[in-house]
Amino acid sequence: MIDKLMKRFALSREGAKGLVRATAACAVADLVLMLPVGLLYLLVSDFLRGGHSSGQYGLYAAGIAGALVLVWLSEFWKYNATYFSTYRESGACRIRLAEKLRQLPLSFFGKKDLSDLTNTIMGDVQTAEQMFSHYVPQFYGSVISTCLVAVSLLCYDWQMALAALWVLPVALVIVGVSKKAQNYFTRRQTAANLAVADGVQECLETIRDLKSSKAEQQYLDRLGEKIDVLEVRHIKSELGSAMFVVPAQMVLKLGIASVALVGSMRLVSGELSLVTFFLFLLVVSRIYEPMSFSLQNLAAMNSLQVNIDRMNEINETPSQRGEPAFSPKGYDIVFDHVGFAYNSGETVLKDVSFTAKQGEVTALIGPSGGGKSTAAKLAARFWDIDRGKITVGGVDVSKVDPERLLTAYSIVFQDVTLFNNTIMENIRIGRKDATDAEVIQAAKDAMCDEFITKLPQGYQTMIGENGSTLSGGERQRISIARALLKDAPIILLDEATASLDAENETEIQQAISRLVERKTVLIIAHRMRTVENANKIVVLSDGTVAETGAPEELMKQNGAFARMVRLQTESQNWVLR
Numbered sequence: 001m002i003d004k005l006m007k008r009f010a011l012s013r014e015g016a017k018g019l020v021r022a023t024a025a026c027a028v029a030d031l032v033l034m035l036p037v038g039l040l041y042l043l044v045s046d047f048l049r050g051g052h053s054s055g056q057y058g059l060y061a062a063g064i065a066g067a068l069v070l071v072w073l074s075e076f077w078k079y080n081a082t083y084f085s086t087y088r089e090s091g092a093c094r095i096r097l098a099e100k101l102r103q104l105p106l107s108f109f110g111k112k113d114l115s116d117l118t119n120t121i122m123g124d125v126q127t128a129e130q131m132f133s134h135y136v137p138q139f140y141g142s143v144i145s146t147c148l149v150a151v152s153l154l155c156y157d158w159q160m161a162l163a164a165l166w167v168l169p170v171a172l173v174i175v176g177v178s179k180k181a182q183n184y185f186t187r188r189q190t191a192a193n194l195a196v197a198d199g200v201q202e203c204l205e206t207i208r209d210l211k212s213s214k215a216e217q218q219y220l221d222r223l224g225e226k227i228d229v230l231e232v233r234h235i236k237s238e239l240g241s242a243m244f245v246v247p248a249q250m251v252l253k254l255g256i257a258s259v260a261l262v263g264s265m266r267l268v269s270g271e272l273s274l275v276t277f278f279l280f281l282l283v284v285s286r287i288y289e290p291m292s293f294s295l296q297n298l299a300a301m302n303s304l305q306v307n308i309d310r311m312n313e314i315n316e317t318p319s320q321r322g323e324p325a326f327s328p329k330g331y332d333i334v335f336d337h338v339g340f341a342y343n344s345g346e347t348v349l350k351d352v353s354f355t356a357k358q359g360e361v362t363a364l365i366g367p368s369g370g371g372k373s374t375a376a377k378l379a380a381r382f383w384d385i386d387r388g389k390i391t392v393g394g395v396d397v398s399k400v401d402p403e404r405l406l407t408a409y410s411i412v413f414q415d416v417t418l419f420n421n422t423i424m425e426n427i428r429i430g431r432k433d434a435t436d437a438e439v440i441q442a443a444k445d446a447m448c449d450e451f452i453t454k455l456p457q458g459y460q461t462m463i464g465e466n467g468s469t470l471s472g473g474e475r476q477r478i479s480i481a482r483a484l485l486k487d488a489p490i491i492l493l494d495e496a497t498a499s500l501d502a503e504n505e506t507e508i509q510q511a512i513s514r515l516v517e518r519k520t521v522l523i524i525a526h527r528m529r530t531v532e533n534a535n536k537i538v539v540l541s542d543g544t545v546a547e548t549g550a551p552e553e554l555m556k557q558n559g560a561f562a563r564m565v566r567l568q569t570e571s572q573n574w575v576l577r
């Protein structure tokens with residue numbers, strides 16, 4: 001049962017056990033609330049029989065006191081079992097989803113946008129938290145307690161029990177058949193939520209472009225339309241629930257009428273005692289209350305499936321796994337007839353073979369879309385290839401745990417990622433145990449020290465979200481300093497100097513050249529001056545290796561590389577007229 005609950009509600013094992021405990025607590029709390037009904041029945045019975053001694057009053061007083069204590073204890077247990085355990089599971093669920101995302105290949109993220117994943121971790125988990133603290137255990141608890149009471153009533157007087165209970169399955173069926181409609185409304189509402197979240201995020205990220213183009217009002221108008229759509233979706237979702245819940249609750253009220261009608265007829269005919277009639281009137285006044293609330297719970301639970309499916313999509317996506325041991329014989333990177341496509345039918349690399357040797361600088365060049373950045377990311381196993389093999393020191397990278405593999409890489413990509421922290425800590429990400437002196441030396445090697453010392457707090461300056469207070473070139477140099485600090489045996493540089501001016505680019509190249517001894521260096525660049533001192537050039541075009549060799553050799557061949565060099569040389573003499 002625990003395994004089924006884990007699958008059904010995207011819970012951890014402890015969370016599933018907590019749900020069972022919470023359900024039991026809710027069932028007990030509902031049953032304890034029937035104790036006053038039993039005491040009142042016994043009291044009325046004694047009165048009708050003429051037994052009303054002071055000793056009996058004392059027993060009833062003790063019974064009432066005991067019932068109040070039991071009610072308090074059961075409600076206390078219910079509160080702890082539902083709310084506290086749910087909140088713990090909610091936190092664990094977010095961590096579990098984030099940990100799972102950490103293990104997924106980047107191909108998964110290519111199919112999702114940031115708002116979608118954020119909404120799953122925050123929004124869907126919050127919805128589930130609301131359900132498991134307020135709805136799910138209460139519903140199942142009320143069903144269990146109602147079934148136990150129903151069995152007792154059937155044993156006591158089956159005819160009156162049927163008159164009281166027939167409305168329950170009818171009401172449950174009415175709400176139960178709404179699941180498909182609820183899922184429809186929830187999917188539409190979720191899509192509207194994502195559209196608004198995407199719009200807000202895009203607006204914040206592109207606010208400078210919108211203002212410079214005087215397009216912010218037009219964009220905000222479109223965003224307002226998305227918000228209006230979301231409002232309509234919420235209203236329709238609520239109406240969709242009410243269409244089923246309200247009629248079901250009205251049906252429950254018919255139970256009181258049927259008990260009164262059947263009881264009156266049997267009382268007049270002498271088939272039913274007045275005390276039993278009174279008992280059933282008391283029971284129906286109490287038994288429908290938890291079920292009426294549970295019908296709302298069931299309607300809410302019907303819509304929960306969409307959120308659960310979104311969480312399960314992450315949980316059930318196969319992780320990138322591999323052996324924790326990684327003992328390469330050197331750090332040569334070998335591409336052996338590699339083929340890869342991000343999506344089926346969209347081939348990026350086709351039968352690519354080359355070797356980036358340790359102790360050498362291998363440059364990947366070629367036109368945009370030729371597969372240069374893809375090849376570099378495949379070397380670090382950011383994705384898994386479709387055909388062929390990539391090895392590092394003779395070890396197939398697809399067999400190595402991705403995190404263990406990445407300990408051998410220092411990477412600087414064109415799209416720099418920095419954190420809202422100090423410059424010191426942003427660089428220290430390269431090696432968490434690095435001393436301040438080592439961080440500062442890496443910054444100096446990356447030509448960062450000069451601009452850092454001019455900042456108000458120097459290395460302790462907060463740089464804002466993704467380094468928003470820094471220029472593009474400064475952010476790029478921080479990223480390079482981080483990679484230099486890591487000092488890994490393999491260095492991947494994807495347009496690492498693209499945001500630097502010519503003078504700083506030359507100095508950075510000199511800093512990098514001091515660190516490449518006995519290392520494998522893979523550079524992706526468009527500017528030919530960046531790779532003019534490379535040991536080997538690999539020209540990638542249309543996903544294949546068009547040329548490979550030393551720069552001098554390729555110039556003599558007068559092929560694609562020589563043509564790119566000539567074009568860039570000519571472009572330096574272009575002037576605007």
